[in-house]
Amino acid sequence: MVTLKSEKEIAILREAGQKLGNILQELKAMVRPGLSTQYFEEESRRLIKESGAEPLFLGYKPAGATVPYPAALCIGLNDAVVHTPPDKDCMIKAGDVVKLDLGLRYQGWCVDSAVTVLVPPIDKKVGQLIDATALALEEGIKMAVPGNTLGDIGSVIEKTVRAHGFSVVRDLTGHGIGKKLHEEPSVFNFGEPGKGMVLKSGMVIAIEPITAMGNGRIRQVSDDSYVTADHSLAAHFEHTVAITDHGPEVLTAIS
Numbered sequence: 001m002v003t004l005k006s007e008k009e010i011a012i013l014r015e016a017g018q019k020l021g022n023i024l025q026e027l028k029a030m031v032r033p034g035l036s037t038q039y040f041e042e043e044s045r046r047l048i049k050e051s052g053a054e055p056l057f058l059g060y061k062p063a064g065a066t067v068p069y070p071a072a073l074c075i076g077l078n079d080a081v082v083h084t085p086p087d088k089d090c091m092i093k094a095g096d097v098v099k100l101d102l103g104l105r106y107q108g109w110c111v112d113s114a115v116t117v118l119v120p121p122i123d124k125k126v127g128q129l130i131d132a133t134a135l136a137l138e139e140g141i142k143m144a145v146p147g148n149t150l151g152d153i154g155s156v157i158e159k160t161v162r163a164h165g166f167s168v169v170r171d172l173t174g175h176g177i178g179k180k181l182h183e184e185p186s187v188f189n190f191g192e193p194g195k196g197m198v199l200k201s202g203m204v205i206a207i208e209p210i211t212a213m214g215n216g217r218i219r220q221v222s223d224d225s226y227v228t229a230d231h232s233l234a235a236h237f238e239h240t241v242a243i244t245d246h247g248p249e250v251l252t253a254i255s
Contacts, residue, residue: 075100081099145248
């Protein structure tokens with residue numbers, strides 16, 4: 001069942017989102033060759049604690065996982081798609097595609113956001129993948145207004161990605177969010193305009209285009225994370241968005 005949030009509840013989510021947006025911006029600025037992905041886990045926990053919030057992913061067991069997630073941050077490189085745990089032996093190198101996916105809980109409310117960072121030197125084609133994925137998120141957010149449908153969001157995301165020559169990962173979706181990390185509805189990155197659930201004011205959803213340079217098929221590996229089946233590079237952007245009578249409000253935007 002989809003739960004509609006009150007203005008008071010959205011105000012708390014807004015505060016939580018501002019904290020998360022600022023933390024992700026700090027983490028993004030830290031990305032450089034020579035650092036382990038575990039370094040970003042330690043920084044994530046520090047920054048979340050300093051913000052007065054709690055890690056959202058730590059100990060969470062998503063659908064399809066065999067064990068609870070062991071970290072606060074998901075940080076995947078290159079063909080890693082989502083749910084990749086940090087590793088002290090995994091070092092960032094020049095040219096890497098780094099996905100930072102982070103969530104926090106604040107006053108009982110959850111927010112979720114992700115960004116993809118390119119480590120110079122930047123390959124032109126890879127840069128186009130990142131730009132197309134970020135644009136797809138922007139276009140999807142524009143559709144998040146009362147009276148539109150989930151199909152409107154998914155359709156414009158896939159259309160934007162395909163127009164640039166890339167694929168969406170169809171097996172992974174966005175989601176409703178609130179008291180729990182994953183609530184109804186599922187927010188697919190493909191669909192038909194006018195089809196699917198009608199959006200209402202008070203809904204809060206995580207819109208997250210996940211894309212690949214290849215065919216978009218994925219496989220799960222031993223640590224429960226997902227990688228592209230063809231080892232092509234992947235990208236991921238995400239915002240928590242409130243649907244309001246005044247239009248979509250990006251709760252995890254950087255203040």
